[in-house]
Amino acid sequence: MITTKPVNQKAWWLVLPVVICVAFSAVLPLMTVVNYSLQDIFSPERRVFVGTEWFALVMRDEELHAALWRQLTFSLAVLTVEIPLGIMLALAMPAKGWKSSAVLVVVALSLLIPWNVVGTIWQIFGRTDIGLLGAMLQEMGYDYSYTGNGTHAWLTVLTMDVWHWTPLVALLCFAGLRSIPDAYYQAARIDGASKFAVFRYIQLPKMRGVLMIAVLLRFMDSFMIYTEPFVLTGGGPGNATTFLSQYLTQKAVGQFDLGPAAAFSLIYFLIILLLCFILYNWMQRVGTDSKEGSDHE
Amino acid sequence: MARIDLDIAHSYRANPQQDEDYALLPLKMSFADGGAYALLGPSGCGKTTMLNIMSGLLAPSSGTVKFDDIDVTQLSPQQRNIAQVFQFPVIYDTMTVADNLAFPLRNRKMPEDQIKKRVGEVAEMLELSGQLDQRAANLAADAKQKISLGRGLVRPDVSAVLFDEPLTVIDPHLKWQLRRKLKQIHHELKLTLIYVTHDQVEALTFADQVMVMTRGRSVQVGSADALFERPQHTFVGHFIGSPGMNFLPAQVDDQTLVVAGHKFGLPPGSALPEGELKLGIRPEYVTLTAADDRTALPVNITQALDIGTHVLLTGQCGDLAIKARLSPDQHAPACGDTVWFGVLGSHTCFYKNEELLP
Numbered sequence: 001m002i003t004t005k006p007v008n009q010k011a012w013w014l015v016l017p018v019v020i021c022v023a024f025s026a027v028l029p030l031m032t033v034v035n036y037s038l039q040d041i042f043s044p045e046r047r048v049f050v051g052t053e054w055f056a057l058v059m060r061d062e063e064l065h066a067a068l069w070r071q072l073t074f075s076l077a078v079l080t081v082e083i084p085l086g087i088m089l090a091l092a093m094p095a096k097g098w099k100s101s102a103v104l105v106v107v108a109l110s111l112l113i114p115w116n117v118v119g120t121i122w123q124i125f126g127r128t129d130i131g132l133l134g135a136m137l138q139e140m141g142y143d144y145s146y147t148g149n150g151t152h153a154w155l156t157v158l159t160m161d162v163w164h165w166t167p168l169v170a171l172l173c174f175a176g177l178r179s180i181p182d183a184y185y186q187a188a189r190i191d192g193a194s195k196f197a198v199f200r201y202i203q204l205p206k207m208r209g210v211l212m213i214a215v216l217l218r219f220m221d222s223f224m225i226y227t228e229p230f231v232l233t234g235g236g237p238g239n240a241t242t243f244l245s246q247y248l249t250q251k252a253v254g255q256f257d258l259g260p261a262a263a264f265s266l267i268y269f270l271i272i273l274l275l276c277f278i279l280y281n282w283m284q285r286v287g288t289d290s291k292e293g294s295d296h297e
Numbered sequence: 298m299a300r301i302d303l304d305i306a307h308s309y310r311a312n313p314q315q316d317e318d319y320a321l322l323p324l325k326m327s328f329a330d331g332g333a334y335a336l337l338g339p340s341g342c343g344k345t346t347m348l349n350i351m352s353g354l355l356a357p358s359s360g361t362v363k364f365d366d367i368d369v370t371q372l373s374p375q376q377r378n379i380a381q382v383f384q385f386p387v388i389y390d391t392m393t394v395a396d397n398l399a400f401p402l403r404n405r406k407m408p409e410d411q412i413k414k415r416v417g418e419v420a421e422m423l424e425l426s427g428q429l430d431q432r433a434a435n436l437a438a439d440a441k442q443k444i445s446l447g448r449g450l451v452r453p454d455v456s457a458v459l460f461d462e463p464l465t466v467i468d469p470h471l472k473w474q475l476r477r478k479l480k481q482i483h484h485e486l487k488l489t490l491i492y493v494t495h496d497q498v499e500a501l502t503f504a505d506q507v508m509v510m511t512r513g514r515s516v517q518v519g520s521a522d523a524l525f526e527r528p529q530h531t532f533v534g535h536f537i538g539s540p541g542m543n544f545l546p547a548q549v550d551d552q553t554l555v556v557a558g559h560k561f562g563l564p565p566g567s568a569l570p571e572g573e574l575k576l577g578i579r580p581e582y583v584t585l586t587a588a589d590d591r592t593a594l595p596v597n598i599t600q601a602l603d604i605g606t607h608v609l610l611t612g613q614c615g616d617l618a619i620k621a622r623l624s625p626d627q628h629a630p631a632c633g634d635t636v637w638f639g640v641l642g643s644h645t646c647f648y649k650n651e652e653l654l655p
Binding site: 181183184186187189190191192193194197201202205206 | 349352353354373374375379380381383384385387389390391392400401404405445448449
């Protein structure tokens with residue numbers, strides 16, 4: 001039976017407050033950036049429309065390419081380390097009783113520390129003269145120096161991020177694991193499933209939702225990482241730990257190249273949007289590759 | 298396949314002191330190989346606990362579980378080779394229906410060609426053949442529960458298949474179908490099936506032997522007929538039947554039986570002890586009698602419900618309410634009438650301390 005639904009335009013008024021909020025919080029600031037990216041502004045009176053010139057300029061920027069690759073490698077490394085590690089942590093955490101509460105608090109501790117403090121902690125921790133980590137590595141015969149060696153600096157930033165954010169992944173996974181009804185584990189015992197089979201066919205599929213959130217959050221956050229490497233290495237040595245945000249800040253605030261910086265901001269924004277879209281769709285589909293290929297739940 | 302002998306007690310508390318601390322009071326029970334059993338009782342009576350102890354998901358706090366005289370108390374469900382189906386469907390989301398059914402067999406390293414054959418047979422039995430290649434996650438609840446049932450039945454060599462209220466999530470018309478299916482499977486495969494439910498119709502139609510439980514105790518094990526005719530415990534009388542048995546306080550005093558102030562001669566051939574007891578009679582066996590009948594009580598009819606297949610009368614005798622079920626072709630009295638209910642007959646049972654007197 002076909003019925004025509006009554007159309008009621010009054011609904012627009014109900015949406016209006018949200019539209020206004022979003023306009024002021026997101027669309028208008030973004031339009032300022034668009035404004036800067038399309039003009040060369042010397043002063044409010046003197047400005048020239050330059051079209052796509054700034055975009056063309058930043059697209060050819062070799063340093064930017066290097067920063068982008070560095071950033072992609074870093075985010076990829078963050079995901080490949082933090083997601084499996086977080087899952088393992090969650091699986092190892094006690095499920096019930098006071099031990100569970102105690103472990104939860106300990107695990108969550110690093111999440112409570114402000115970003116710049118995290119940077120400072122690791123800056124001191126890694127120092128070869130007074131830092132526990134740095135001095136120990138020196139003692140063990142490694143010529144470790146996050147200020148002198150690019151690879152060491154990069155690895156230190158990665159380790160710092162893993163230390164800071166793996167607990168988030170672990171907590172999300174822990175919540176996902178706790179929501180699995182006991183009957184699933186009981187059925188698995190009856191069916192004679194191995195520990196790995198329980199993980200592969202029960203725990204992992206049931207964690208899909210929280211893992212998706214974890215991957216997206218960790219990807220976006222790590223792709224925009226700024227404060228911790230800024231405090232720890234300042235982007236150095238050389239450009240070894242200059243990630244996209246920092247490069248952008250140098251351009252906009254350091255050199256006051258607002259045009260190219262704005263153009264690049266927009267590209268940056270689109271890259272994140274695109275990658276999140278790809279990740280999200282991939283994770284929606286992985287493991288549900290039904291033969292009909294029409295699986296949208 | 299195996300005979301299962303239980304001699305167990307279970308408490309979820311560390312130091313059980315009194316009867317209330319036990320989920321399952323000390324109990325002995327034997328399940329014959331190839332039998333169809335039901336554990337019947339209200340929620341929280343310990344029937345699921347008993348099932349989990351049999352399957353090995355739970356270790357009893359004391360006692361032993363034996364399969365064919367072999368002590369399996371400490372063995373895992375896998376070692377006991379037992380199958381169990383749960384109240385809510387448990388399926389492996391990422392697998393197809395066929396893979397779900399094959400899962401218990403693959404875990405036991407059965408050769409792939411035999412798995413295929415066996416899965417085909419079980420799917421045929423449960424009418425899942427057309428859906429074997431579909432992803433299990435996308436199916437409706439009753440199809441999912443069929444898969445759970447299938448995983449329970451797929452292993453040909455199991456000691457027993459345990460069902461924990463498996464038809465709770467199923468629509469009423471499908472319930473009938475699936476229950477018939479299970480009965481049919483029982484005849485075909487000769488498996489030992491143990492079925493937990495709180496629905497008396499389900500239990501009585503499914504099982505040859507029904508164990509009625511309440512508050513961690515087994516109060517009677519018997520056929521549907523025995524549970525109906527000779528309830529061993531007042532709880533069974535209450536729980537089985539719709540409505541349940543009438544229980545009237547009575548007293549035996551100097552070879553006379555006193556019920557609600559009326560005196561009767563002792564039923565012939567019975568040796569009732571002196572003192573307080575309870576007279577039990579099913580509403581189906583209460584008869585309308587003449588006024589001067591020596592087995593009847595005068596009652597004032599307070600309710601007369603015509604249910605189509607029968608008329609349900611509620612009669613008041615003093616402060617006692619007595620229910621009677623009459624066939625519709627009998628002339629039923631109306632509300633407010635005073636009639637005589639015959640309560641002493643061959644189907645009348647007597648109880649002392651809630652237990653049936655011989």
